Amino acid sequence: MHSTGPKPWPEGRERLWIAGLLLLFALLAAYFSVVVPAFETPDEFQHLAFVQHIVTWYDLPRSEPNTPGLWQQQGTQAPLYYIAGAILTGWIDMSDFPVLADRINPYARLGQETATENRNYFLAHGDDGWPWSGTFLALHILRLWSILLCCIALWATYRFVRLFLAPSLALPATAVLAFVPQFVFIGASANNDNLIVAAAAVLIWRLAEWMRFGDAPHYPQDRRVAVHQGWSLGAWLGIALGAKLSGLGLTAVVLLALTWIAWRRGDGRFVFDTGWRMAVPAAMVSGWWYKRNLLMYRDPLAWSIWEANIDLRRETLTISGFVSELPFMFRSFWGIFGGLTLPYPKVVYTVLGILTLVAVAGFLLWFLRWTRRLDPEQYLFHDAQFMQGMLAFSWLGILLVSWLRFMLVAPAAQGRYLFPAIPVLALAVGLGAGLWPAGVRKILVIVPAGLFLLSTATPSWIIDPAFVPPESLRYADAGWEVHRDWTGPAGDHPSMQLSAVDLPSTVTPGKSVRVHLQLVAIDQPQFDWALFLHLRDRDGNIVAQFDSFPGGGLWPTTQWPIGEERQERITVSVPAHVEPDAELTWVFGLYHPVHWTRTHWVDANHIGPINRDATPNELFLGTSRVVQSAAAEG
Template sequence: MRATPNLPAARYWQTHAGLMLLLAACIGLGSVYAATTPLFDASDEVWHYPMVRHIADTGNLPVLDPADPGPWRQEAGQPPLYYFLMAQATRFIDTSDMARVRWLNPHADVGILTTDGNRNLVVHTAAESWPWHGTALAVRVIRLLSVLLAAGTVWCTYEIGLAVLARDRWLAACAAGFVAFTPMFLFISGTVNNDNLAMLLASLIVLLLVRMAAAPAAASVRQPAAHALLGLLLGLGALSKLSLLALFPVAAAVIGVLQIADWRSPAQRGAPGSMQRHALRLTRMLLLVFGIAALAAGWWFVRNLQLYGTPTGLNQFVAVLGVRSHPAGLQQLWSEREGFMRTFWGLFGGVNVPFPGWVYSMLNTFALVAGSGAFIFAGRMARRSALHSWLPLAVIIVAPLAVFVALLRWSTFTWSSQGRLMFTAIQSLAVLFAAGIAAWFPARWRTARNVCLSVPVLAMLALSAAAPIWIIAPAYAAPTPADLTQMKQTVGAGFGTPPSMRLLGYTLGATQVQPGDDAELTLYWQVLAPMQRDWSVFVHLIDEAQTIVAQRDTFPGLGRQPTRLLQPGQLLADRYVLRVPQTACAPARLQVQVGLYDFATGERLLTDTGAEYALLAELPLLAAAGGVPNALAINLENQVQLSGYELGPRTLHAGDALRLTLHWRALRAPAANYTVFVQVRGTGDQVWGQHDGWPLDGNAPTAAWQPGQDYADAHTLQLAANTPPGTYSVQVGMYNDRDERLTVISAGGEWGDNFVTLCPIRVASPD
């Protein structure tokens, strides 16, 4: 693809010096992210790289297998082009040390924002340090190659901006700067991720479509070479990421519009056989484009059909990835908009290392101003009659809409409402961003316009430059040395025979808690001897029914210091934050139990007294204020509130009856007669007891409820006679005559599960 039309290549970079600076900044910052982000502690890199290594070692693609997902997990179902290219670039590197370098943290809080740490997806050791070798070298090489791919996306954005924005180099540079300095874009660019190739190919496709749309229709419709190139890019795009399939109908629409425009042109209007000639040419061009695309990518879809029974293999992909508990409606997806925008602007690590809140507020404000202005800009362009004036704009509007609709559908049944998945359309969004801000200024205010355009771009540059040192590096910093002067209570419990670890003492941050509170606990450990196994720390809050009310499980050092790495004499001070569930049964007295166990086997490391844990203290759990037991305020789709509940007995035997009273309040007149369900669920979500019925044994149908009225709704359910001993969850909710459940809406407006989990019960062994 040529550089900017009508400009000799020798003068291109001299004329577009601003673009050179942007590309240099993008490559420089992307390289900083690539060097700063710890290996595999980036969005799905821990699964992407094993795909590359497998291809480099075997020359073959792995097979998706939900029963044995392998180290690549769902990424085995991704289109393979990126992985093939990166495998060729790194096949000369000996990566036999991957298992040692890719040391998974089994307790990592992926996608969860915690206040006590445990963010690292893998354990980081000296094997990652400079000079790089083995797996560390291969990953760094791929990261740097990915940065170059990202720079290509920035270049495409600039060229698209020139084509759409009347060759205004300042606007085009600001659009390219928006891409280059979006922190999440830079973060992804510095990781092993197929998004980097997908973004470049999507940008090349949009650039070619925009140039075809900007040229006179008579010229565009007679360019078989351009159509062949478009087909090749579409095929390669389909081989890089399935989301690029959304651009296929966009390409077909542009080709069709150009053919129709040429047919309706004065030179063709009324000519004998004109309609037939154009219909035949349209058919030939579509066959050319999609025939080449099929030749490039069809083999992979045929492979999927043979292996998985579907051309995309998404049935097996989803089986490995996992799905939501129920399909999300538009209201639920809208409620997830905050997380969506965070993952667009910058949510690092395993989607668990955020910016401060004010950063997102600032960036969202920029987007709101630009988005509003984009409507103004589009309105002005729509009034122009010349096709080549408005069709390029239509391309950069329709392309992200197509990607968004595809993502919306994907997000209805998977937890994929992440803004970064829109990055295949970031080039179009960036041009609309620049055009939207510029639209607020009259043409004569060019200087003011340029200054205001610079503000968000420079702010994003500052954020992007600061984030690696300000946000990312501190998230993985080594724990600070233990300060034993802060320890309030002494324990002295040894673990192991002879003891390998000693729990010196603790500091408990609260003397009492209520449902919904956080309980803070700092444990002080001393390492006594080297350990050959990775023991995990558990902290449990146990109630009188011997069920776990809250827990925290991590490697020592909040995930950063497995016991195999600890040295005798080392002191640790680990701070844990345990969230007491809102639905916890209260009042109660909670035992604070601490111990060590092997995550792989479940085996506990006994104390020097033979116990499975050290009992630290009792923590009173006070009942929440309210006029009913276990007072709550759980909103079910703004129709009904679960105000509280009574449950008993908490300890049962197989075949026993569980009695439960649910306290409901009508928030408004319910839209239907809802059935209440109560289920006792065990491992694998198997139901061991259930009761369904209208409230109050059918005497209070919800359609007759009045806003503000309270109802005490009693249920009795029988446990199955073969219920094995163990701990079971109790789930309740409501559904209508179409089996559609009411969804829980949080206090912040987010839609969640379509059931409420109450406090657990325990089924005891037969006497």
């Protein structure tokens, strides 16, 4: 480990290596930003809604319980990321944004890693491709803004780790965090997480350098310099406070550093002289927002309004429940993509788990060795470098407490919430790796290289295929029985036609069955119709149902080529309580998922209603008999 003083700017080969790392990250993140479809990252639509509101109304959103605003729970977030985004995109016409809300998939199975359909949050249309314009151009500018913020965070992370380690360890340790696939994925999205990641990284680095002034014997004449650095530290603290509420924890870290320096120098006035220089810029940058919350919501954090706009945990979190959610925490740190619906295969998490255990064990071993070399009084109060490290790890501890607090409120804690501590995590990785012999450390470079390759493969391997519509199969190739053609919506310009159906003749309670339908657009549909398939008993009660946009959410009907037949493969789960030997009826229809209006159907060859009960807004497809035998069809 090295001296506590600031390191000069990297020169020569070191400068090339860190520049190369930042360039690789920027290119990789840019690749993600282009490949990942619009709004298919966590809460990206709501984040952009916040920016669009500022651009349109020159004001922050005013939230309320169950707000109708498109920003939803994000409307109470700290505003600096969005204000910067509004400045960057204010010249773009985003008048098309409110209309895009109709393309949100209400059937999206967000957070369900086992989902095989409706994994998309947003219905893709032709207008979201290159060349970008309107809202989609603004979205990609915000994604580039996020990439820049992450590059700043990685630069600060490297500078922080260099306070402790040589470049041969600091660079690979930084690269490990840079190429965590989830970090790249979130870093390439429009998300306020990226501002707190950058602000926290810079502040932790600058605070660690600042703590050298507590080593009074080596810096006796630098009080004036230390005091005046409070201005810039306060500005970065203000950015963190205005980036996300988790930035409040950095206030405690700053106070800890300030108090320790004053104690080591035996200068109690140092706290006052430096403290107000920190407080003024911090208040100017973000204090106004907390005051606004106090006046508007009677809550400086707007916490109660935020809780009124999220899905709260329905049951108290127990220890066993907490432990059961840790695997998701682990996976969402390394990589779950889309709306937390696109995980890696299990073998990938197994390898990443082994790497995590090795890194944690290495750091703990380093910690034990370090503490044995120092007496308690020295490492607790006098060793500046150890206190620099403990300052940083206190920030990680605060984030963990914040994460636990969030878990108590909502079942949505994710590993990415630890990304603001990447300087600390990188230091832990580097310290653990430093215990290995020099020859072994050279081999360890395969870890960041492997993560880079994994991240590079992820868009084409995991993300892009999930948003490709399933291949259509004609009924003639499937051997179905051909039914008469049914056309809807009825009227002067019918647009959709149901041309073939394949139903199971029997169903079994507690089992799933597969139903096949074939639809064709005979004219350009004016809406993105959703489909429903009901399984009803003899009294007309719905026993089981399926609702979705066609193609598992990937075939919006307004994008269908006229004349192209498309097959729906629908899986319906039959409840276990269905009566044996009952005859159940299959009913199908299309409806508008926003207005809840159904289409009307007519026989393609004969004018008039086609249902046996003369109801024109749904189709009677056929029946299936309930049997107990496991040999039932479907």
